[in-house]
Amino acid sequence: MLTIIVKLTNECNLSCSYCYRDTNDKGAISIVNIVRLIKQIDEIGKDEVTMIWHGGEPTMLGADYFSSVFSAQNKLKTKFTNKMQTNLVSIPNRLLDLLIQEGVDLGISIDIPLIKHDKNRLLLSGEGSVGRVVKNLNKIRERNVPLCVVSVVSDKDIAADDVIDFIEGFCPDSISLNADFNATEIVINSNLVFDLYSYKLSSDCSTYIREVDTLISMFSPVGRKGFCHYQSDFCGKDYLSVDVNGNIYICCDKLIGDTDFLIGNMFSDDLKTILDSDRYKSTLQKLQSQRAKCTEGCSISKSCNGGCICDNKSIKKNEICSQRVESVERIRNDFLERS
Numbered sequence: 001m002l003t004i005i006v007k008l009t010n011e012c013n014l015s016c017s018y019c020y021r022d023t024n025d026k027g028a029i030s031i032v033n034i035v036r037l038i039k040q041i042d043e044i045g046k047d048e049v050t051m052i053w054h055g056g057e058p059t060m061l062g063a064d065y066f067s068s069v070f071s072a073q074n075k076l077k078t079k080f081t082n083k084m085q086t087n088l089v090s091i092p093n094r095l096l097d098l099l100i101q102e103g104v105d106l107g108i109s110i111d112i113p114l115i116k117h118d119k120n121r122l123l124l125s126g127e128g129s130v131g132r133v134v135k136n137l138n139k140i141r142e143r144n145v146p147l148c149v150v151s152v153v154s155d156k157d158i159a160a161d162d163v164i165d166f167i168e169g170f171c172p173d174s175i176s177l178n179a180d181f182n183a184t185e186i187v188i189n190s191n192l193v194f195d196l197y198s199y200k201l202s203s204d205c206s207t208y209i210r211e212v213d214t215l216i217s218m219f220s221p222v223g224r225k226g227f228c229h230y231q232s233d234f235c236g237k238d239y240l241s242v243d244v245n246g247n248i249y250i251c252c253d254k255l256i257g258d259t260d261f262l263i264g265n266m267f268s269d270d271l272k273t274i275l276d277s278d279r280y281k282s283t284l285q286k287l288q289s290q291r292a293k294c295t296e297g298c299s300i301s302k303s304c305n306g307g308c309i310c311d312n313k314s315i316k317k318n319e320i321c322s323q324r325v326e327s328v329e330r331i332r333n334d335f336l337e338r339s
């Protein structure tokens, strides 16, 4: 299934210490252009497409904007599923009503422990944002909105207990830990992963812990393979991202801005032409051969399948791989002993 992540705006109501967006670019994609993109997506003829609305902060575009988005989608043949990634600093009732009515899944960015959130995720006034976020978290929970948390880990001091306390306090449906792009050390190490794995197996925790559950599923005969957290197959194939200037990249938003992965622009070409282009095909081929080279001689190649393209470009690749090998081998051995 095709998934398209769209950075609708670079504007944000937070100023996080690790933010990587280009603050010089204050633009947002106009409703005219987003409706044009939606029509182009329909024209490529997929039955189902998932769109992930990202920013900056997408809620700042307001209920009227998203109402136009959903009504454009609902007139077309393609079945659209929508997700939104929000910092939850502000979620006006009219927008929340609309998102619930349209079945939009919300991914909420909250850093763990909350004391770190308050330090790293600042309002434009310079105050911490945790009070507002927790208030809005309770508001969406009262409306039975599933709670899918994405937490940026910016230093290696995070302990499994910090994550477990959060899980037990807020009962999220899922939690994903993303390493801070700017971190100079490995912040999600194999000890953290193994401790969370041990917690998951020894408790009645029903929260999907991405760093653990993806690993466990690798050991099932029909489970996923690979360290792309979005797809188990070759990630470039069915995952695209679009920035506020209409540039289209393969893969998720991690690669926005990297010209090696730029395949076209939605304002100057239509999506079908871009996906039929030699540039798109040669970028996919290049990635496939990089992936094949990466797995050669690696002890966990069958599970990892070449990892995440973004990690593979990182100067920390060797460290990332050694932590990954350790995590996979520790969990695989323990899992086999238990079964």
Ligand code: SF4
Pocket: 012, 013, 014, 015, 016, 018, 019, 020, 021, 055, 056, 057, 087, 109, 121
């Ligand atoms: S919420 Fe996201 S876009 Fe906004 S400042 Fe924080 S990291 Fe940047």
Ligand code: SF4
Pocket: 294, 295, 298, 299, 300, 301, 304, 305, 306, 307, 308, 312, 321, 324, 325
């Ligand atoms: S070398 Fe690293 S990225 Fe490549 S398959 Fe092995 S662990 Fe994965």
Ligand code: SF4
Pocket: 227, 228, 229, 230, 231, 235, 236, 239, 251, 252, 253, 254, 255, 307, 308, 309, 310, 311
């Ligand atoms: S950049 Fe990494 S996480 Fe993102 S889709 Fe590609 S492989 Fe997956």
